[in-house]
Amino acid sequence: MDDREPTVSATLLDADADDPATGLRAVVTLRRLAERLEAEHVARARLAGWTWERIGDALGVSRQAVHKKHGRS
Amino acid sequence: MFEHFSADAVKVVHAAVAEAQRCEDPVISAEHLLVGIATARDGPRLLGVEADDVRRARSDRDRDALAAVGIDVALERHVPGRPRRRRHRRFTRDAKGVLDEALKQAIGLQHRRIGVEHLVLAVTARCDDDVVRLLDRLGIDTDRLRATTLDTIRRAA
Numbered sequence: 152m153d154d155r156e157p158t159v160s161a162t163l164l165d166a167d168a169d170d171p172a173t174g175l176r177a178v179v180t181l182r183r184l185a186e187r188l189e190a191e192h193v194a195r196a197r198l199a200g201w202t203w204e205r206i207g208d209a210l211g212v213s214r215q216a217v218h219k220k221h222g223r224s
Numbered sequence: 225m226f227e228h229f230s231a232d233a234v235k236v237v238h239a240a241v242a243e244a245q246r247c248e249d250p251v252i253s254a255e256h257l258l259v260g261i262a263t264a265r266d267g268p269r270l271l272g273v274e275a276d277d278v279r280r281a282r283s284d285r286d287r288d289a290l291a292a293v294g295i296d297v298a299l300e301r302h303v304p305g306r307p308r309r310r311r312h313r314r315f316t317r318d319a320k321g322v323l324d325e326a327l328k329q330a331i332g333l334q335h336r337r338i339g340v341e342h343l344v345l346a347v348t349a350r351c352d353d354d355v356v357r358l359l360d361r362l363g364i365d366t367d368r369l370r371a372t373t374l375d376t377i378r379r380a381a
Contacts (some may be wrong), residue, residue, distance in 0.1 A: 170292075172353065172354065173288075173289045173292045173293075174289075174292075174293065176285070176286060176289035177289040177290050177292060177293045177295070179249075179250070179286075180286040180287075180289060180290055180299070181290065181295070183247075183248055183249070184297070184299075186248065187248070
């Protein structure tokens with residue numbers, strides 16, 4: 152097993168360094184994708200009977216945090 | 225300031241808010257106002273494109289931005305499913321600028337009300353980077369858009 156910290160590829164860091172707009176746009180788009188992915192998979196975990204605590208542990212956040220964010224669905 | 229807006233112009237602003245919500249964008253930008261304009265009754269005629277064309281251009285632009293940092297994903301264009309969380313979103317400086325400029329455009333033309341056409345003129349007058357690039361993707365030249373919009377106003381007068 153390779154347990155080093157995941158590294159960010161060279162492309163991720165130096166691409167379009169001359170254009171902040173593109174880099175920041177990529178950040179916003181990624182963040183939105185991550186939010187959607189999270190909502191989808193939290194919902195699936197709930198359907199599969201996972202507790203909020205287990206989901207929180209999997210996401211690395213508190214049970215309260217994950218419930219507050221996704222609890223109303 | 226909205227007391228000077230026509231009913232259609234108010235709808236543009238509401239549509240911009242709804243668009244930001246639908247896309248889960250954190251703020252309401254001049255781009256959302258552009259989508260809003262395209263949803264207005266006279267919008268597609270003034271712009272020469274439909275709202276979905278603007279949405280597609282934004283989505284393509286986002287995909288290209290990810291590709292530029294080495295991430296290759298297919299972005300969904302229309303996200304189905306559960307309703308998005310409503311939360312307060314602020315207007316960006318650019319978006320406020322467009323609304324202020326629309327007022328100036330109306331005053332400049334000695335019009336009493338701010339209509340959709342003044343919002344279009346405001347977009348072309350401000351030339352915000354993001355918006356100009358988006359219009360460029362749509363094959364819309366800002367100078368030309370300004371000229372044709374002024375034409376439309378003159379013919380309606």
